[in-house]
Amino acid sequence: MGGDVETIKERLDIAEVIGSYTKLEKAGQSFKAKCPFHNEKTPSFFVSPSRQSYYCFGCGAKGDIFTFVEQTEGVEFKEALKILADRAGVELKKFSPQNKAEQSEKERILEVLEEASSFFEKELSSNISAQKYLKTRGIGEESVKNWNLGFAPAEWRSLYTHLLSLGYKEEILLKAGLVKRVEPGSGKSPYDVFRDRITFPLKDSSGTVIAFSGRALAKETEPKYLNSPDTVVFKKHEVLYGLDRAKDKIRRKDYAVLVEGQIDLVLSHQAGVDNTVASSGTAFTQAHLERLKKLSKRIILAFDADAAGYAASEKSAALAMALGLEVKVARLPEGSDPAEVAKEDPAKWKEILRKSLPAVEHFLSLVLEGEKDARKAGLAVKNRILPLVALLESSIERSHFVSLIAKRTGIKEDVVWDDLKKVKVSAAPPPDKGEVQEGIKNHPSRSDEYHEVMALLKENPGDKDLMRHKEELSILMRIDEFDEEMSRLRLDMKEGDNKMLARVASLARKRDEQRRKMR
């Protein structure tokens, strides 16, 4: 495998790989960008083609093309290798025929999920009523194939029996979330989780099946949608349905369309909106949105046009805006959902998306249309709309919406501003020091950083951002020194030693002076 890694590194240019995920700016012999791994306003993220590495002075993210793809796509090394091998046109040497016992448990789980997906697909091809259902929903044969839709038979153990006959152990089926154990001691075999349901395989961003979602075929079955339980390969609150197929389109079109259901998604893609993703039976989470943000900062929310959909879109909009995303909201005909609109008239679906309004404007219209009493409307604007305005990072935008609100409500602009100032921005991550992704938190040592900044400065002498980082770094190193010295003195200090105390106080003053320089 070592050979493959080297070949891929030789063939691919790191700036080109990273540049396809995030916009790079040339800086001497290297490139810089706003870091894709943490929120920031000025670039701290540097890519050095000569050393085939990247480095962020803000959050400490660093590595090569492989770690970059792992971190960006949220995949493990093996998948990153696959993605980059494809890109480089390198055919990976086949791993020796794998001994099942040697495979990691995770690999076996992924394999059995793939097997289950094929089983469901085959079942669909022979089940007329399931096919009929998909047809009435407007899902064409090509979409069925593209999305590997399937059918779980209305039996207790059809998948279970099938997988056991292929040699898989019951333990793995349980761990993959495909079967459920009957009460212990009953002596009965586990039974299938998905029964009499249309199945949608949920995939990770590289297209590997990691779970299923099942839509009940019979009207009376509850719940209507059922998801696999969380497993070692599936975390429901992180997975976006359709991301594997939509991610390149999102990057290219520079916006994503967010819908709530699997069928909404399939029909939206079928209608030609191939940058659509869906949450899977949950609300959109911070993890979902952060993942999308790496592809594009712009999203359109297109949820069901009913009370539940309105509430969900208001929540998602606030969360996304708090993360610094540009949010628009599509307005569907009352009582409809994206699936219906996209099925009936693809052109109309696109038109609705085109006409989507910035979140603040959209919700303002809804509030004003719903509330004819001026006083109550004013209150609703204050409680529901101003908190959204407060989330906008740009003051130009904020003042734009303040004027708009004033114009539409008849409230004086000054009053709107006063109210806006009183809004507490809730629990949102701070705009510039946003949470750094798990796994890349380990900040390298100062001397490593110093080494890196000096190397980059050699590649582009005099770069403003680099000079700033160097300056900050030397300040931080001075602060570290003062801190160390102070703790040494404190250790040695005897009670009542006023000279020593004065020395510590002076060190603290010097340190604080340095700290002030940082801001």
Ligand SMILES: [Zn+2]
């Ligand atoms: Zn960073």
